[in-house]
Amino acid sequence: MAACSIEDVLAKAEREEVEKLKSISVHKEQELEFDPGNLFAFDKNPPNIREFRKLNKDEFLRSLARDNTQLLINELWKLPTERVEEVIVAKLPEPTTRLPREKPVPKPRPSTKWEEFAKLKGIQKKKKTNLVWDDVHKEWKRRWGYKRANDDTKEWLIEVPETADPNEDQFSKRIKAKKERVAKNELNRLRNIARGQKIKVPGVGLAPTEQQSKTELGKAIHVAKHSTASVGKFQGNLPKEKTPKNMGKKRKFEPLIGDFSAEKQKQLDLLNIMDSKKPRIDITKAVNKQMREEDRQSGFQKRKSPGKKGRKGNFSGKGKAKGKGKKGGPGGGSGGGNSKGGPGGGKNRKPRMKQGKR
Amino acid sequence: MTQLDGVVKPKTKRSKRFLQGREPKLNENIKKAMLIKGGNANQTVTQALKDIYSLKKPNAVMYKKKNITRPFEDQSSLEFFSKKSDCSLFLFGSHNKKRPNNLVFGRMFDFHVLDMIELGIEKFVSLKDIKNSKIPEGTKPLLIFAGDAFETGNEHKKLKNLLIDFFRGPTVPCVRLVGLEHVLHITALEGKIYLRSYKVLLKKSGCRTPRIELEEIGPSFDFTMRRIHLASVDLYKTAHRQPKALKPKEKKNISHDVFGMKYGRLHMQKQDLFKLHTRKMKGLKRKAEKAEGEETEAEASTAKAAKNQ
Numbered sequence A: 001m002a003a004c005s006i007e008d009v010l011a012k013a014e015r016e017e018v019e020k021l022k023s024i025s026v027h028k029e030q031e032l033e034f035d036p037g038n039l040f041a042f043d044k045n046p047p048n049i050r051e052f053r054k055l056n057k058d059e060f061l062r063s064l065a066r067d068n069t070q071l072l073i074n075e076l077w078k079l080p081t082e083r084v085e086e087v088i089v090a091k092l093p094e095p096t097t098r099l100p101r102e103k104p105v106p107k108p109r110p111s112t113k114w115e116e117f118a119k120l121k122g123i124q125k126k127k128k129t130n131l132v133w134d135d136v137h138k139e140w141k142r143r144w145g146y147k148r149a150n151d152d153t154k155e156w157l158i159e160v161p162e163t164a165d166p167n168e169d170q171f172s173k174r175i176k177a178k179k180e181r182v183a184k185n186e187l188n189r190l191r192n193i194a195r196g197q198k199i200k201v202p203g204v205g206l207a208p209t210e211q212q213s214k215t216e217l218g219k220a221i222h223v224a225k226h227s228t229a230s231v232g233k234f235q236g237n238l239p240k241e242k243t244p245k246n247m248g249k250k251r252k253f254e255p256l257i258g259d260f261s262a263e264k265q266k267q268l269d270l271l272n273i274m275d276s277k278k279p280r281i282d283i284t285k286a287v288n289k290q291m292r293e294e295d296r297q298s299g300f301q302k303r304k305s306p307g308k309k310g311r312k313g314n315f316s317g318k319g320k321a322k323g324k325g326k327k328g329g330p331g332g333g334s335g336g337g338n339s340k341g342g343p344g345g346g347k348n349r350k351p352r353m354k355q356g357k358r
Numbered sequence B: 001m002t003q004l005d006g007v008v009k010p011k012t013k014r015s016k017r018f019l020q021g022r023e024p025k026l027n028e029n030i031k032k033a034m035l036i037k038g039g040n041a042n043q044t045v046t047q048a049l050k051d052i053y054s055l056k057k058p059n060a061v062m063y064k065k066k067n068i069t070r071p072f073e074d075q076s077s078l079e080f081f082s083k084k085s086d087c088s089l090f091l092f093g094s095h096n097k098k099r100p101n102n103l104v105f106g107r108m109f110d111f112h113v114l115d116m117i118e119l120g121i122e123k124f125v126s127l128k129d130i131k132n133s134k135i136p137e138g139t140k141p142l143l144i145f146a147g148d149a150f151e152t153g154n155e156h157k158k159l160k161n162l163l164i165d166f167f168r169g170p171t172v173p174c175v176r177l178v179g180l181e182h183v184l185h186i187t188a189l190e191g192k193i194y195l196r197s198y199k200v201l202l203k204k205s206g207c208r209t210p211r212i213e214l215e216e217i218g219p220s221f222d223f224t225m226r227r228i229h230l231a232s233v234d235l236y237k238t239a240h241r242q243p244k245a246l247k248p249k250e251k252k253n254i255s256h257d258v259f260g261m262k263y264g265r266l267h268m269q270k271q272d273l274f275k276l277h278t279r280k281m282k283g284l285k286r287k288a289e290k291a292e293g294e295e296t297e298a299e300a301s302t303a304k305a306a307k308n309q
Helices: A004-022 A049-054 A058-079 A113-119 A170-197 A214-225 A260-275 A283-304 A311-316 A320-331 B013-022 B044-058 B076-085 B152-166 B231-242 B284-288 B292-308
Strands: A033-035 A042-043 A080-081 A088-091 A129-133 A139-142 B003-006 B006-010 B033-038 B060-066 B089-094 B102-109 B112-125 B142-146 B173-178 B182-189 B192-203 B213-215 B220-229 B254-256 B262-264
Touching: A033 B292, A042 A058, A049 A058, A058 B182, A058 B192, A058 B213, A113 B192, A283 B292, B033 B044, B033 B076, B044 B060, B044 B089, B044 B102, B044 B112, B044 B152, B076 B089, B076 B102, B076 B112, B089 B152, B102 B152, B102 B220, B112 B152, B112 B231, B142 B152, B152 B182, B152 B220
Parallel strands: A042 B142, B033 B060, B033 B089, B142 B182
Antiparallel strands: A033 A042, A080 A088, A088 B173, A129 A139, B003 B006, B089 B102, B102 B112, B112 B220, B182 B192, B192 B213, B192 B220, B254 B262
8 A cells, every 4th residue: 555655656756747847848850959159049840831821820930939949948048057146147158150250350460679579588578667756856756758757858957077068058968869769769660660561651642542632632743743863853844834933941031140241241232232223034034935935825725726626636646846846837837927036125025926816 | 530541540549449449359349230221112121120220229220311222233332331330230121113122131241241132021010010018129139040941052041140140149158047038030931931029938837947938029020032142152261260369279188088088198207116105004014913023024124125126
């Protein structure tokens, strides 16, 4: 009797266990693939199409989803847990699904010359404190930077060393030394960057971006023009191009207290010029220049005139000089017929051109 | 910020930090998605985009205005947008007679389009059409794919990869077990792809693991696969390349058995076997007090012999 009851109890316990597990167990033909790191599960079983058509679509999908979610949750509950701020948290493993990166792998920064030397010699970086005790001011000051400790450029009293020139300015000497150090540092930094990148960055304007401003284009033209062997001296201008007169320096002044004799001479010359009755401009030169300018203008207009496509076609291929020559031919000596002689008429400042269009 | 050759050089610390955030890194940032409307997007498509935006918040950007582009013909404007907003995933919605209710899921590598898949919406139920309580924004969803089509079909495999990437969210080291509320279930059946979104209710079961009940919230889509644009094999290889620093360092001299037993290897110098210290039989010594004469002498003699050698 007792034995029977024990057996009964055991059987009952077993049944209860099975019942408990029934609520969370799901039967599948094929096991799912899990990736707990991504909270991802993949059910490879082909879905039951007949049931799908029989039932309401959504109901079928929902029951399928419930089964799969149950399996995934079972899997996640198997993970090791810990308690973080009274919350039970499961530690996720690394995700196993291979997904592409967003950006390419970063290239390591190129090392500087000092870093290479330190690696070679085995020099370790020593960690230094930010603040240093300054005895003079009796307070903690930065090791470097604004208002640093032991700043020798800020001293108010410097003893002149015995070997130094008594008239030398020791304060400015220290400031100059500091400036030199700063410049040297900057140069080395830029050299490190240039060595690291191995790209020669061309001067401004030569590597064009989409929209270049007028100044950038001007600079680019200037750089291109002056990159010849004779530094742009024999480079002609384009038709409407003007040579800029003072590139770079806007104004130059003599120092206030400079060469006294030169200043005296300048003032006397000025007085002489004011006294003399000679005109300030060379009239012949001016007239010639004007005539040449007007010839050029007329020639340009003739070239541009419409309806004479043949001539235009001829001009485009060759260079400037030849183009002018060709223009001279069919133009019928329009340029030649215009010469009024060099000093023709003293004050003939605007010689008129009477060659009309043919 | 000054610009030289298209490279922006920061002038302030804040802008420098911003640019450093966008640089390529060993451990990458969370992938952001941009949701763009095409030139002729209708109500369905717009609502679908809005719903997916709410699923992907805060790692998503929604473009309010319509952009007249065609992703499958010209990818330059998409690449420009991705560069500006630093998004590597995109979703483009459009509608025309030939391809009604069109959604193009895509992702980028190094701001160039890696792959794009076009899906057509057959049926769509929006978030606001299903009236019940929803889940908080930004919960990491459980992703479940069902159907053998995802195993056999090449296009379906790519789609699976893309959808995992799209809806994955941030990679976290640990997750609050109670907070697993959202499930995205994607089934491939009879040529169509069904996406359903459920809220997980954890019910008491007899044991530690809870019983799951699902409640449908969220958008539900019935998709059909349309066009697909994949990148070349070597571009995929480059994109999947992981930096060496991330690989876990292998410990040498440790091996594992079939049964899971851990074996280690120690390397020792050569031992002189004659100088080995074996066990001292102390117990035998005491018992040998009775037969002192012989045994102790014998022991002493052996000990001496051992010492001599």
